[in-house]
Amino acid sequence: MRVTHTTASDVDVVLPCLDEAAALPWVLERIPAGWRAVVVDNGSTDGSADIARELGATVVHEPRRGFGAACHAGLLASHAEIVCFCDCDASLDPGLLPGLVRPVLGGSADLVLGRRRPRARGAWPLHARLGNLALARMIRGRTGVTLGDLGPMRAARREALLGLGLTDRRSGYPLQMVVRAADADWRIEERDVPYLPRTGTSKVTGTWRGTWHAVQDMRGALRQRPDVRLQGADIR
Template sequence: MIETPPSSSSQVDVVLPCLNEAGALPWVLDRIPSGWRAIVVDNGSTDGSADIARALGAHVVSEPVRGFGAACHAGLTAATADVVCFCDCDASLDPGLLPSIAAPVLDGTADLALGRRRPTPKAWPPHARLANLEPARLVRRRTGVRLHDLGPMRAARREALLALDLTDRRSGYPLQMVVRGADAGWRVTARNVSYHPRTGRSKVTGTWRGTWQAVQDMRAVLAEAPVTVPEVVGAGVRGGER
């Protein structure tokens, strides 16, 4: 259910999945690039996050089904801009870096652009890295796309993303986006972004149990048979990090 009226005037929409991020929201929303629209997807917050986001001018969407993928996909379906970015809402990543991530998509040289996280001190506990490194290796083997991080900061064109028909609603959503995009021949690129200690505790990889569940979600995605998805015009050159 969309709680605030949409606007189609922005060049880029930024989807921010949110579950109890009251402490981080003011900084995050202040860093959204000028002229871009922030879509905060409230995933059942109990700390007033939705009210804070609304008061700060964000477009707020409510997604009652819990899960990172559920929140991301609700934001995608609420988006109206041609290009959609995704970014965590916990202040671990700076939304001010999004223009450099989205640039290859905006200029037509890439179909999916990712932010490769470069951790600052104390930003990435070992169990969280474990949940990321092995799936990245398996993606390289499965698709040929040379990636070392499946980080949440990314950009792609809205219609192309919707055509992927992403089905995962948990931690496997970002991985499924990469895998299905690669199956469609998307040009994938990645650029380094600084990764800082998050505000508050992670709901996904803040514990070993959460990490284990994230790994299971990603394994399920990698076990899927390749699906036929529409090719993006101009796609077909496999990419990777640079």
């Protein structure tokens, strides 16, 4: 794919959202000036969509439940050259996203992930951290890519992401993105980001059971081995 010149303001931020009314004001306030927030409502019942709209975000409704379904709906609804992903629960600061975007804009990286660094007790429960560590080891064994975290904060070029042909619509979506990017010889980098206690209850890794289901989804993504090189995924 031909890399075009992109300005630092040509960025959309996809925010998957399920009942995050309490966190949304802080999250949207932290979106960098000139960037567009795309809040993907995944069936909220607490008025999240109305709050996001009132605060100036673009709101997309995705009726099919699932983290991947929400993320991909946001990717499809975006139109900027660069797309970022960030959780909508105030555990990650969108104001730090420019640090992830710069390597992509500068051409030194194709996919940049935020490596979470807990800043308070309870920000990253033990079961979630252990599950993340196990997945990082599996990624290294499957792709040869060494990561410290499979963090939800990330940045890449929109057309290249679409070229990966992502199909997972559950918790395996972020892992499938990394695996398919590695298969396409993308340059994958990490940047440290503070990880704060989330607002509200986690829908994915808040319990051992939730973490177990997430790990199973992601293990399924790891087992996928494309028979042919992904069309349009190699961006160099």
